[in-house]
Amino acid sequence: NAGVMQNPRHLVRRRGQEARLRCSPMKGHSHVYWYRQLPEEGLKFMVYLQKENIIDESGMPKERFSAEFPKEGPSILRIQQVVRGDSAAYFCASSLRTSGVYEQYFGPGTRLTVT
Amino acid sequence: AQSVTQLDSQVPVFEEAPVELRCNYSSSVSVYLFWYVQYPNQGLQLLLKYLSGSTLVKGINGFEAEFNKSQTSFHLRKPSVHISDTAEYFCAVSDKGSEKLVFGKGTKLTVNP
Numbered sequence: 001n002a003g004v005m006q007n008p009r010h011l012v013r014r015r016g017q018e019a020r021l022r023c024s025p026m027k028g029h030s031h032v033y034w035y036r037q038l039p040e041e042g043l044k045f046m047v048y049l050q051k052e053n054i055i056d057e058s059g060m061p062k063e064r065f066s067a068e069f070p071k072e073g074p075s076i077l078r079i080q081q082v083v084r085g086d087s088a089a090y091f092c093a094s095s096l097r098t099s100g101v102y103e104q105y106f107g108p109g110t111r112l113t114v115t
Numbered sequence: 116a117q118s119v120t121q122l123d124s125q126v127p128v129f130e131e132a133p134v135e136l137r138c139n140y141s142s143s144v145s146v147y148l149f150w151y152v153q154y155p156n157q158g159l160q161l162l163l164k165y166l167s168g169s170t171l172v173k174g175i176n177g178f179e180a181e182f183n184k185s186q187t188s189f190h191l192r193k194p195s196v197h198i199s200d201t202a203e204y205f206c207a208v209s210d211k212g213s214e215k216l217v218f219g220k221g222t223k224l225t226v227n228p
Contacts, residue, residue: 004158033215035216035218040220042119042205043159043205043218048215055214056214103161103164104216108156108158111156
């Protein structure tokens with residue numbers, strides 16, 4: 001059973017370009033979470049999605065950032081017009097809800113560098 | 116709002132020595148507690164979790180943690196560390212019923228020969 005997959009693992013963008021980060025959850029998992037890890041910081045929650053629904057986006061910056069989890073295909077985190085401050089590691093996690101108890105399984109992350 | 120404090124940013128120890136990584140949290144409601152390990156350039160792996168029941172939780176790789184509600188702490192311990200335990204360790208908390216994990220800033224454990 002493959003784990004959570006993220007691609008690309010490393011992404012370099014110039015300021016003003018768009019970044020698209022992909023996350024394929026574990027087989028059978030229908031819940032996806034995105035976290036951002038800035039240098040020397042812990043992970044910060046960004047958004048929680050189920051298939052075709054955004055459940056909680058309280059951690060998403062108000063502008064330039066969006067996320068989706070379509071019925072088919074991976075979850076996408078999209079950052080428009082990237083700035084140097086967007087340089088970070090972005091982690092995706094997935095979970096299978098069972099009786100209200102959950103465990104989030106993390107992918108290896110995408111390291112975004114904005115030049 | 117919830118917060119997690121990991122009191123030590125770096126902990127150097129010698130191989131086979133015991134280690135304790137400290138974690139305190141603030142929350143006004145019942146919580147779930149987690150410890151994750153992150154090896155260089157990798158994602159996070161769950162070491163152990165406290166959901167309910169016994170306050171002493173055993174995890175993988177010989178780690179254990181004790182939930183202390185009165186002190187709002189969830190310290191991670193291992194009686195004898197190996198070189199391979201060198202990694203960064205993150206404590207995380209989640210309110211019961213919430214999907215969000217709130218992480219501490221991490222503790223870098225370095226095990227020296």
